Amino acid sequence: MSFTIAIDGPAAAGKGTVSKGVAAHFGFAHLDTGLLYRAVGRRVLAGEEPVAAARALSQADLERQDLRSAEVAQAASKVAVIPEVRAALVDFQRDFARREGGAVLDGRDIGTVICPDAEVKLFVTASPEVRAERRYLELTGKGADVTRDQILAEVRERDARDTERSTAPLKPAEDAVLLDTSDLSIEEALAKAVSVIEERLGQRG
Numbered sequence: 581m582s583f584t585i586a587i588d589g590p591a592a593a594g595k596g597t598v599s600k601g602v603a604a605h606f607g608f609a610h611l612d613t614g615l616l617y618r619a620v621g622r623r624v625l626a627g628e629e630p631v632a633a634a635r636a637l638s639q640a641d642l643e644r645q646d647l648r649s650a651e652v653a654q655a656a657s658k659v660a661v662i663p664e665v666r667a668a669l670v671d672f673q674r675d676f677a678r679r680e681g682g683a684v685l686d687g688r689d690i691g692t693v694i695c696p697d698a699e700v701k702l703f704v705t706a707s708p709e710v711r712a713e714r715r716y717l718e719l720t721g722k723g724a725d726v727t728r729d730q731i732l733a734e735v736r737e738r739d740a741r742d743t744e745r746s747t748a749p750l751k752p753a754e755d756a757v758l759l760d761t762s763d764l765s766i767e768e769a770l771a772k773a774v775s776v777i778e779e780r781l782g783q784r785g
């Protein structure tokens with residue numbers, strides 16, 4: 581059986597946390613599709629041409645430890661506006677989504693473009709200030725030398741680039757369930773996501 585859960589939303593909304601929790605709860609596989617764009621962005625920072633970098637991506641690129649920096653996040657959102665870069669990453673994501681046993685994919689365009697027929701679509705959001713604070717705590721916790729203002733500006737810049745691009749812009753699918761995590765703990769956000777998914781699984785029988 582394949583069962584696809586599409587989780588989209590802006591930077592640091594809690595997509596990854598909810599996705600990992602949901603995948604663990606239901607025993608599904610999880611793909612953080614942001615890592616694909618981050619891996620391309622990292623290669624471009626190292627001097628490669630974006631489309632060639634996207635086509636050359638391998639598992640080893642996704643396992644690198646240096647993909648979480650603010651610099652790589654910005655580079656990712658810049659390569660993500662290029663249609664040929666996005667096209668080069670489609671098959672890998674769709675193959676993952678259709679695997680036996682269920683799959684959770686999180687990103688920006690999973691419910692709209694990659695898996696428009698996903699059984700469950702969630703759009704996870706939170707205010708820019710809450711998201712920037714979360715990302716700030718995360719990055720400084722890992723020793724990064726950044727300020728709150730810097731991270732808020734970068735989050736806003738990336739949101740704008742992601743929502744305004746013409747190919748696969750960030751927006752909720754028409755049939756997505758909205759999950760605003762601004763005032764939710766991780767446990768509360770996960771519980772809401774699990775209940776939406778259980779309802780859909782129940783409907784399928």
Ligand code: CDP
Pocket residue numbers: 589590591592593594595596597598714715718761764765766767769
């Ligand atoms: O994947 P995405 O960028 O949307 O966000 P994330 O990596 O799941 O979450 C960003 C940070 O916010 C992490 O440090 C989470 O622990 C934290 N978080 C939170 O504090 N409360 C939530 N309800 C969800 C996430």
Ligand code: CDP
Pocket residue numbers: 590591592593613614615617618653656657658660686687688689690738742
């Ligand atoms: O974790 P966070 O939400 O900060 O970022 P991410 O999910 O790792 O994505 C990094 C960047 O990749 C985003 O700002 C988007 O520009 C791009 N991306 C995309 O265009 N489509 C996806 N499905 C996933 C990420």
